[in-house]
Amino acid sequence: MSVPLPHPVTGDPFPSPVPPGTGWPGDPATADTPVASTPAQVERLAAGAAGTDELDARVSVCRACPRLVAWREEVAVHGRRASFADQPYWGRPGPGFGDPDGEVLVVGLAPAANGTNRTGRMFTGDRSGDWLYAALHRGGYASQPRSWASGDGLELHGIRIVAAVRCAPPANKPSTTERQTCGHWLDRELQLAAPRLRSMLALGSIGWDAALASARRVGWDVPRPKPRFGHGAQARLVTDEGREVNLVGSYHVSQQNTFTGKLTEAMLDEVIARL
Template sequence: MGDPASVLRHTARCSSLDTLDRALTGCRACPRLVAWREEVASVKRAAFRDWVYWGRPVAGFGPADAAMAVVGLAPAAHGANRTGRMFTGDATGDFLFTALHTVGLASQPTSTHVGDGLELRGVRLTAPVHCAPPGNTPTASEAETCRGWLSAELRLLSPRLRVVVVLGGFGWRMLLPALDAAGWRTPRPRPVFGHGAHVVLPATADREALHLLGSYHPSRRNTFTGRLTLPMLVDVLRRAVALAEL
């Protein structure tokens, strides 16, 4: 799996999310990302020197029959790249899971490690890039290569998927072509991202209408400056829960 075409060929053979997740965690298609995630897992951060880092691609997390998805950016170097679970082990995850718990989508407001008892209800968490990128910034070619995994995940979720909440402009830009590849029809010109944005993709012969909701990303910069507050994110998630009929 060394280029977008080979990733697409591989994902096309995955008939379940379990199969897709297992295949994804073995992906080595992007040399720069492979080198970085493994270097971080070896060098570690001092606060986590006793941890055995995951150091691999991080699959989506949540039930296979989810009516709602939350799409972020990529795993954090010392967050999900350490713990092996999306949005787990860093301040961004703490903020997100507090909001998810508030609206009844998460069984607890914290997400610290695999096996901590956390369960999600009706929602799956994923990202357009599944490896931690240097500087939290994947290249355009890395994002294009990884998009095949997101398209396949959306395709497998499609029988029940009704709402996608997108965290940040990068996720929004990456999601739209992934939805096209998964069988939905997205508008031209592309809808503009913004906090509170709401776009409805029409139903097709084999898919229900899909609601896209935008939210600022719960990064430390956004939450520390107040650009995104907990009530703001909770409001978007409550709208998503209502639209998904959860």
């Protein structure tokens, strides 16, 4: 299901990509939100975010990775799927979504070109999101089992969703440099969540590696050698204040995994139950 989102005031279609501060449902940024244009600026702006609202706003306007910026905006203007031809596209990085005070953090890979890059909300508007939110609903974290637009009324309770890389990458493969640059946003996510965080769910090996690398960078105790990823894998992390955090791995909710049966609903439900 796709829902055109006219401007709430003028009724006109939003331009693509969507500029900050134009009234898009869930847009955390304003015209005055500082924009990171280099990796050094990402590190500085991430570290200076006082809370998740400010962090989300700064993430949502980031322009530090030229290849990713060019790709996400190309898709937003010229790369639309025919079924979404009448839809405005977000065309910006995907901010975090969910409960800012949640005790659980989900770390995904990156936005989908016609999913988050279209709707502006993590795992919204694609088949991966259909699987994830249905499972979170069954687990008691999501208010509804479906997610199709940023204004669809979905709410998360006790859980927040972020990604290792915040822009849709070509062929779903971010470069090492892009992953390192975006890692600063995840570092701040962990720091802000640390006082209450109980567990993390890493979707796929990239989410797993990103969570471990970020935990080390912010001074948490991480087992050595590095825990190996696998579906159902677990690792015990300890924050710099001595809180234990349980990292749980899951195969990613990609169509490649769900269509082939590599990941089933029962398997996903089982790891979510551990959170």
